[in-house]
Amino acid sequence: MKALEIHGLRKTYANGLEALKGIDLEVNEGDFRALLGPNGAGKSTTIGIITSLVTKTAGTVLVFGKDIDTELEAAKSYIGLVPQEINFSQFESSLQIVVNQGGYYGVEKHLAYQHAEKYLKKLGLWEKRDHPSRTLSGGLKRRLMIARALVHEPKLLILDEPTAGVDVELRRSMWQFLKEINSQETTIVLTTHYLEEAESLCKDIAIIDKGEIIEDTSIKQLLSQLNIETFILDLRGSLRNPPAIDGYRIQLLDESTLEVDVSKDRSINELFKLLSEKHIEVLSMRNKANRLEELFLRLVENDSNRVGPEESKAEKINAR
Amino acid sequence: MHVRRSYIAYRTIVTKEVTRFMRIWVQTVLPPAISMALYFVIFGQLIGPRIGNMGGFTYVQYIAPGIIMMAIINSSYANVVSSFFGAKFQKHIEEMLVAPIPNFIILAGYITGGVVRGLVVGVVVTGVALFFTQLHITNFLVMGSVVLMTAILFSLGGFLNGVFATKFDDISIIPTFVLTPLTYLGGVFYSITLLPEFWQTVSRANPVLYMVNSFRYGILGVSDINIFTAFAIIILFIVALFAASLYVLNRGMGLKT
Ligand SMILES: Nc1ncnc2c1ncn2[C@@H]1O[C@H](COP(=O)(O)OP(=O)(O)OP(=O)(O)O)[C@@H](O)[C@H]1O
Ligand SMILES: [Mg+2]
Numbered sequence: 181m182k183a184l185e186i187h188g189l190r191k192t193y194a195n196g197l198e199a200l201k202g203i204d205l206e207v208n209e210g211d212f213r214a215l216l217g218p219n220g221a222g223k224s225t226t227i228g229i230i231t232s233l234v235t236k237t238a239g240t241v242l243v244f245g246k247d248i249d250t251e252l253e254a255a256k257s258y259i260g261l262v263p264q265e266i267n268f269s270q271f272e273s274s275l276q277i278v279v280n281q282g283g284y285y286g287v288e289k290h291l292a293y294q295h296a297e298k299y300l301k302k303l304g305l306w307e308k309r310d311h312p313s314r315t316l317s318g319g320l321k322r323r324l325m326i327a328r329a330l331v332h333e334p335k336l337l338i339l340d341e342p343t344a345g346v347d348v349e350l351r352r353s354m355w356q357f358l359k360e361i362n363s364q365e366t367t368i369v370l371t372t373h374y375l376e377e378a379e380s381l382c383k384d385i386a387i388i389d390k391g392e393i394i395e396d397t398s399i400k401q402l403l404s405q406l407n408i409e410t411f412i413l414d415l416r417g418s419l420r421n422p423p424a425i426d427g428y429r430i431q432l433l434d435e436s437t438l439e440v441d442v443s444k445d446r447s448i449n450e451l452f453k454l455l456s457e458k459h460i461e462v463l464s465m466r467n468k469a470n471r472l473e474e475l476f477l478r479l480v481e482n483d484s485n486r487v488g489p490e491e492s493k494a495e496k497i498n499a500r
Numbered sequence: 501m502h503v504r505r506s507y508i509a510y511r512t513i514v515t516k517e518v519t520r521f522m523r524i525w526v527q528t529v530l531p532p533a534i535s536m537a538l539y540f541v542i543f544g545q546l547i548g549p550r551i552g553n554m555g556g557f558t559y560v561q562y563i564a565p566g567i568i569m570m571a572i573i574n575s576s577y578a579n580v581v582s583s584f585f586g587a588k589f590q591k592h593i594e595e596m597l598v599a600p601i602p603n604f605i606i607l608a609g610y611i612t613g614g615v616v617r618g619l620v621v622g623v624v625v626t627g628v629a630l631f632f633t634q635l636h637i638t639n640f641l642v643m644g645s646v647v648l649m650t651a652i653l654f655s656l657g658g659f660l661n662g663v664f665a666t667k668f669d670d671i672s673i674i675p676t677f678v679l680t681p682l683t684y685l686g687g688v689f690y691s692i693t694l695l696p697e698f699w700q701t702v703s704r705a706n707p708v709l710y711m712v713n714s715f716r717y718g719i720l721g722v723s724d725i726n727i728f729t730a731f732a733i734i735i736l737f738i739v740a741l742f743a744a745s746l747y748v749l750n751r752g753m754g755l756k757t
Binding site: 234253259267269286328 | 502504505506508509511512513515516520523587590591592594595596597598599600601602752756757
């Protein structure tokens, strides 16, 4: 069963801006899928359409087989939404907010309280359940939105940048929580700018840019497209200029640090041998972090100087 | 449609609405009690005796139903417009929009909230009126139904205003420039038989006239207007505004981009 099927989705806003240019996306039941893209790519627009806060211009959206055009209420009943922007009443308490949301989904009162207690406790909000929501810290507000989205135990949880503005520790605990929810068979779709987030949570990833899906694949597959690995070498002594070695692109970051691009058909042994020959002594070596980040940037850049749609993106990455 | 699910959603919206205005009763229930008390003091006690009788009653008796009605009209309208616009402004209206609630349930929930506030204020203001005059109800059925219909009608008005409002100014423009003139000219303080022929005819275009007079009929047994005509017109307005409200809600006007 597909949790989500999107076909040919288009959105042109009233001001003429074409935010989505025909998107196709499928998410299987039980998946944990990331939707990645830079600011203004169309992530929130896509989510807005799925949750019926934004009207679509064209295309179809099915949630567990229910078409939002013909069976909107059924489709809505499967979804729990954590929006990008805080959107609860400033005057109500956390408990009230979560319980009321349960009521809107038709959850019986005693069950709504039960679920509210469960999720507010899990998300560390129970102590503050009676405080007006406006007095919560930013991180707690985000967690309150997650508790609210779960009160009716949706089959599909959609989170729009849930960890924006959340500190590292809290972010990790949120990830842990989401993994747990996912392992209990809730399908999750999450948008993010943080590649680390996508990498640590999701198997599959879709990259959206300027209203188009430019990649929809597994993270593993995506990484394998990278045929270059970049290493940072710390040196003993100092250099004025980067050493020129055939087949390796070498940059001098500072006088005793090198950044080396090693393509996959070259060995690192070879690199060290050649460096030794030049009397360059390497003290330590590390993989340059954020490989995915780089890849992402390349994809997005690539997309902006796209020549023809036929050309495979993977090839373009390799060509660089 | 899931009846039970919709019922729970409706109940939740109504509870939320009533809790909201009760929590801020100093802003919602107290002011009409005070201003209506002032009307009674000024028009009833001070000026009233000089005016003499109107429609066969003392002036204070004659205006009491109108003043109660005015409080109900303002309160129902204000409740829905401020609550709905507030929900839009703070975006928590999205909590309802993403949920599987049929639009007419959302509408009914807000309208019920406005009606409850209208009734609460109506009872409070009636209590105030009893300090100044005696009220004997002539026709309970007419009085009760006209109160209910008036509260529904102006809740719908407040709802439409809330939907189209984009800034806080917009929620006071209609009450100031439309609602207040309509109520003041709707026969709250006078019988339209006092007006020249021409202005009597103009007054008949004012829906508030029919409500005030029906209500006055329910209490005092006198009305400038035929009671059946009045009811028919009120019902017509309700149907029209309900249809309009549901239409804008279904279209997502002012709510969806
Ligand atoms: N209501 C609106 N009216 C007009 N244009 C809009 C509206 N909402 C969004 N847009 C535009 O549509 C495009 C996509 O916006 P969207 O919010 O979907 O991006 P996003 O991927 O969620 O970005 P971010 O990461 O910054 O949240 C942007 O160019 C944005 O300016
Ligand atoms: Mg966004």
